Amino acid sequence: MSEFILETENLTKYFAGFTAVDGVNLGVREGTIHALIGPNGAGKTTCFNLITKFLQPSSGTIRYAGHDITRSTPHHVARDGLVRSFQISAVFPHLTALENVRLALQRPTGLSFHFWKSSRVLERLHERAYELLSAVGLSEFTDTLAVEMPYGRKRALEIATTLALEPKVMLLDEPMAGMGHEDIARVSDLIRQVAQNRTVLMVEHNLEVVANLSDTITVLQRGQILAEGSYDEVSQNPEVREAYMGTGDEAEA
Numbered sequence: 001m002s003e004f005i006l007e008t009e010n011l012t013k014y015f016a017g018f019t020a021v022d023g024v025n026l027g028v029r030e031g032t033i034h035a036l037i038g039p040n041g042a043g044k045t046t047c048f049n050l051i052t053k054f055l056q057p058s059s060g061t062i063r064y065a066g067h068d069i070t071r072s073t074p075h076h077v078a079r080d081g082l083v084r085s086f087q088i089s090a091v092f093p094h095l096t097a098l099e100n101v102r103l104a105l106q107r108p109t110g111l112s113f114h115f116w117k118s119s120r121v122l123e124r125l126h127e128r129a130y131e132l133l134s135a136v137g138l139s140e141f142t143d144t145l146a147v148e149m150p151y152g153r154k155r156a157l158e159i160a161t162t163l164a165l166e167p168k169v170m171l172l173d174e175p176m177a178g179m180g181h182e183d184i185a186r187v188s189d190l191i192r193q194v195a196q197n198r199t200v201l202m203v204e205h206n207l208e209v210v211a212n213l214s215d216t217i218t219v220l221q222r223g224q225i226l227a228e229g230s231y232d233e234v235s236q237n238p239e240v241r242e243a244y245m246g247t248g249d250e251a252e253a
């Protein structure tokens with residue numbers, strides 16, 4: 001058994017003659033928060049899309065929990081616990097926070113509609129939805145329509161709907177995008193909390209967030225891994241400083 005819950009070997013993706021991801025060997029350890037960073041166009045999103053099966057690799061392999069998932073579908077890998085956080089648009093704006101979470105809870109079972117008519121099951125579903133809302137600090141927003149929630153709270157709701165699928169590995173695509181300081185602090189706490197009993201892999205541009213949250217950071221550049229390690233290690237790496245963070249003191253940018 002590998003020491004990694006998720007790993008890629010020589011992962012490669014060509015787009016019409018252009019190599020967006022080029023022989024990437026990524027290893028994500030169970031129970032860690034792992035960040036994928038790099039300049040614009042480095043291949044982070046493509047890597048993410050390959051791992052979550054939204055794109056098929058041109059070559060290479062992806063293994064999750066000891067299984068080769070290179071040819072799996074997003075649905076299959078999600079069912080097995082490798083779950084990508086929904087984009088914010090996938091939260092239904094005109095449903096309440098509670099309804100959004102309940103809907104997410106109903107999704108993975110594949111059980112018939114009639115099953116949900118059983119009052120005992122509905123009660124249990126309700127209970128779990130409340131638990132999840134409370135876990136992400138949204139108890140007071142239970143009956144608020146998603147469209148009326150502040151941006152940072154919407155992202156928390158998105159995380160709650162992802163947690164409903166009981167991920168073992170949660171993939172977050174720029175969780176802090178578009179957020180102000182207060183929301184960043186709140187969502188950072190939330191990520192740390194949800195990572196206590198699962199693995200998190202995230203693409204994130206905000207280096208302060210990456211420094212605060214990540215156990216391991218992989219730096220991509222032009223589709224290849226440039227460096228990997230703790231924040232201290234990668235931020236000291238001269239190649240990283242030159243290629244990504246700038247050479248001088250602006251490394252904290």
Ligand SMILES: Nc1ncnc2c1ncn2[C@@H]1O[C@H](COP(=O)(O)OP(=O)(O)OP(=O)(O)O)[C@@H](O)[C@H]1O
Nearest residue numbers: 015018019020038039040041042043044045046047
């Ligand atoms: N569907 C596609 N067709 C052609 N080229 C693509 C496609 N998707 C991505 N690319 C190219 O692959 C390269 C890597 O893009 P990708 O979006 O993975 O980078 P990124 O590191 O996520 O960048 P950013 O930080 O800007 O989101 C870019 O040059 C991009 O233009």
